[in-house]
Amino acid sequence: MTEKPTNQLKNYRPYNLVAELTYKCPLQCPYCSNPTNYGETFRDELSTEDWARVFREAAALGVMQVGLTGGEPGARRDLPQITKAAADAGLFSMLVTAGTVFTKDKLANLRDQGLDSAQLSVQDSDPKNSDFIAGVPSFDKKMAFASWCHELDLPLTLNVVLHRLNLDHIDDILAMAKEIGAHRLEMANTQYYAWALENREALLPSAEQLERARAAAKQAKADNPKMEVLFIIPDYYSDLPKPCMGGWGSQVILISPTGKVLPCHAAEVIPGMVFDNVRDKSLSDIWRHSESFNRFRGTDWMVEPCRSCDRREIDYGGCRCQALMLTGDAANADPTCHLSSHHGIIVEARDAANSVAANSDTANGGAATRPPPEMIYRTWPPRGPRKAGTEPAGVSAT
Numbered sequence: 001m002t003e004k005p006t007n008q009l010k011n012y013r014p015y016n017l018v019a020e021l022t023y024k025c026p027l028q029c030p031y032c033s034n035p036t037n038y039g040e041t042f043r044d045e046l047s048t049e050d051w052a053r054v055f056r057e058a059a060a061l062g063v064m065q066v067g068l069t070g071g072e073p074g075a076r077r078d079l080p081q082i083t084k085a086a087a088d089a090g091l092f093s094m095l096v097t098a099g100t101v102f103t104k105d106k107l108a109n110l111r112d113q114g115l116d117s118a119q120l121s122v123q124d125s126d127p128k129n130s131d132f133i134a135g136v137p138s139f140d141k142k143m144a145f146a147s148w149c150h151e152l153d154l155p156l157t158l159n160v161v162l163h164r165l166n167l168d169h170i171d172d173i174l175a176m177a178k179e180i181g182a183h184r185l186e187m188a189n190t191q192y193y194a195w196a197l198e199n200r201e202a203l204l205p206s207a208e209q210l211e212r213a214r215a216a217a218k219q220a221k222a223d224n225p226k227m228e229v230l231f232i233i234p235d236y237y238s239d240l241p242k243p244c245m246g247g248w249g250s251q252v253i254l255i256s257p258t259g260k261v262l263p264c265h266a267a268e269v270i271p272g273m274v275f276d277n278v279r280d281k282s283l284s285d286i287w288r289h290s291e292s293f294n295r296f297r298g299t300d301w302m303v304e305p306c307r308s309c310d311r312r313e314i315d316y317g318g319c320r321c322q323a324l325m326l327t328g329d330a331a332n333a334d335p336t337c338h339l340s341s342h343h344g345i346i347v348e349a350r351d352a353a354n355s356v357a358a359n360s361d362t363a364n365g366g367a368a369t370r371p372p373p374e375m376i377y378r379t380w381p382p383r384g385p386r387k388a389g390t391e392p393a394g395v396s397a398t
């Protein structure tokens with residue numbers, strides 16, 4: 001156990017709990033942040049009672065809000081009971097969903113059990129391209145879900161993960177958010193880990209695409225004071241990293257479907273790290289004392305150039321998982337940092353994305369019209385990845 005001195009812990013309080021209820025999902029997004037080896041996890045998911053206890057423990061630790069997410073949280077039959085348990089624990093709850101497995105009555109029931117808000121992800125404003133990216137026909141169901149939120153008075157965030165196949169539709173995405181009455185529009189450029197890292201070549205946008213989209217989002221913020229508009233820049237186009245999860249083990253707790261407690265979505269990629277389980281220990285014990293939460297908490301763990309850098313308490317060295325995946329060592333500076341000796345990896349990926357753009361339809365300001373040849377979709381049930389265009393029938397690129 002490598003417990004840090006209390007002065008490292010005393011300023012930290014987990015505000016947000018990410019409750020991954022299941023990795024089951026009917027969609028097949030090639031950017032999905034779920035682990036690529038989600039395998040048979042559905043056989044060992046936490047029970048309703050486990051989640052209820054975890055929510056009480058989280059509230060006692062200071063957690064204010066819980067994201068009920070997955071996979072597809074609606075794939076859990078006990079979602080109404082889980083939702084009620086979150087409300088009973090006094091947590092503000094948000095259903096984070098792709099919106100395809102509900103009816104209006106089911107959603108009304110969740111609201112009656114205490115659900116406070118919903119976040120709906122849509123893959124694109126163009127229905128055909130949205131279905132192509134999701135891997136299955138789903139756009140119409142998503143629009144129905146959005147209208148039910150409006151009718152049921154559930155505050156709605158629209159989430160669109162951005163990449164080279166939809167960035168050129170930014171104006172239509174903004175119009176869609178207005179039309180469906182979203183309170184908040186979150187345009188998050190793809191984070192390249194898990195499935196997205198497998199598909200980076202197909203998904204990484206060009207600088208020109210990104211600049212146009214950024215300008216449109218800025219204008220939209222000014223034009224729509226009633227709707228909160230967020231545009232999150234991709235790490236690959238920023239020379240300074242973001243503080244991943246607000247700093248490792250400082251604000252967020254993520255619990256996987258089988259009960260593993262993680263400081264971030266991808267932490268399991270870091271070899272040799274043991275993640276405690278809520279079945280064996282209390283959340284408070286794990287938050288305070290676990291090897292995994294303390295390993296990269298604060299700044300004591302840092303090596304150069306982070307150790308002596310003025311930004312070390314601003315970005316906490318960026319993303320540990322990105323450092324591991326791209327440099328081979330999770331303790332290195334995130335290679336998106338221009339001071340990292342591995343920054344060339346990022347520049348190379350960026351240059352490749354820009355040279356593809358120069359030779360494709362996206363360079364003309366239109367939407368990407370060619371299906372990327374090597375895109376791999378996640379599938380459920382787990383039966384190995386599939387390549388774009390091989391199945392299911394009827395789903396094709398615009």
Ligand SMILES: C[S@@+](CC[C@H](N)C(=O)[O-])C[C@H]1O[C@@H](n2cnc3c(N)ncnc32)[C@H](O)[C@@H]1O
Nearest residue numbers: 031032033070071096097098121159190191196
């Ligand atoms: C893993 S999903 C689970 C919930 C639900 N299946 C959905 O997609 O909305 C949780 C959130 O992460 C977003 N997301 C997934 N992969 C991402 C990535 N690589 N980068 C940024 N956001 C991502 C989704 O759009 C969604 O808002």
Ligand code: SF4
Nearest residue numbers: 025027029032071098
């Ligand atoms: S495949 Fe898509 S819809 Fe399903 S969990 Fe992943 S991001 Fe969400």
Ligand code: SF4
Nearest residue numbers: 306309311312317337
């Ligand atoms: S050297 Fe480390 S702390 Fe400094 S900006 Fe880069 S990643 Fe952040």
